[in-house]
Amino acid sequence: MVAIRVAGVTLTLMAVHAHPDDEATGTGGVFAKAVSEGIRTVLVTCTDGRCGDGPGGVKPGDAAHDAEAVVKVRAGELERSAKVLGLEVVEQLGYHDSGMMGWDTNTLPGAFWNTPVAEAAARLADLMRTHRPDVVVTYDANGVYGHPDHIQAHRITMAAVELLAGEPWQPSKVYWSSPPYSQMKMWGDLTREFGTEAEKAEMATMEAGMNAALARGDRLPMGLPDEELTTWVDVKAWNQQKFDALSAHASQSDSAQMLALGVERFGAMMGVETFQLVGAALGATRETDLFEGLER
CATH class of the missing domain: 3.40.50.10320 (LmbE-like)
Incomplete structure (x- = not known):
């Protein structure tokens, strides 16, 4: 183009x-x-x-x-x-x-x-x-x-x-x-460190399914393989803005789950x-x- x-x-x-x-x-x-x-x-x-x-x-x-x-x-x-x-x-x-x-x-x-x-x-x-x-x-x-x-x-x-x-x-x-698929692993690590027991159990089930899919050579239901992503933009310098923008959507439980990470962990995950x-x-x-x- x-x-x-x-x-x-x-x-x-x-x-x-x-x-x-x-x-x-x-x-x-x-x-x-x-x-x-x-x-x-x-x-x-x-x-x-x-x-x-x-x-x-x-x-x-x-x-x-x-x-x-x-x-x-x-x-x-x-x-x-x-x-x-x-x-x-x-x-x-x-x-x-x-x-x-x-x-x-x-x-x-x-x-x-x-x-x-x-x-x-x-x-x-x-x-x-x-x-x-x-x-x-x-x-x-x-x-x-x-x-x-x-x-x-x-x-x-x-x-x-x-x-x-x-x-x-x-x-x-x-x-x-x-x-990237690697971000799914980061979510797992964060859940194991900071999640509730129910969240840890859910993540363990999800990871088992993802690992089995990868072993079969299947695509995961979320994201793309790291090697297929051409463009990786470091946005850590704008982490507070990104966090605050998501905070504006506090009525939604999905947003609340990410906001619960706190600004620093959010930046590590979403930076x-x-x-x-x-x-x-x-x-x-x-x-x-x-x-x-x-x-x-």
């Missing part, structure tokens, strides 16, 4: 995420880093997060779960997170959160997973034409861990990029955000953000920055 760049125009980073809070976990560091370097930042959030936790941790499916109230809470959290990271533009596609794979919410009207890829991709392509990102980030093909909205975000991003093929402006680089450069020869590319090779 080769973009026609106008001299003096600021570089732009666009990340396409599924839910409010996703921007903080996988790209909070690269967003904060980009802002500090004068790079324009654009976040596209595809869903409204309605299948997230309600007040008091009430889960979807519980009679007390108020989806519309959750939407309002999560919109406010997203706004606060964006301010912490210093994001210039936040675009929301407004699709309904689809919930986890296999939930009844997957097929409801308005659900992101139930939306034709071509329809959502056309909207995203229009945003790309408007903002002209030099670098686009989304998830790997499995949506990191198989979440339908993450998979759909991957699909519409790649389809949107295809729609731009042959146009005067195209992204110069497209990345898939995904954790390097990893990506696969689309189209790169795996094993031949090793970058430390998403904008490597682009004119500043």
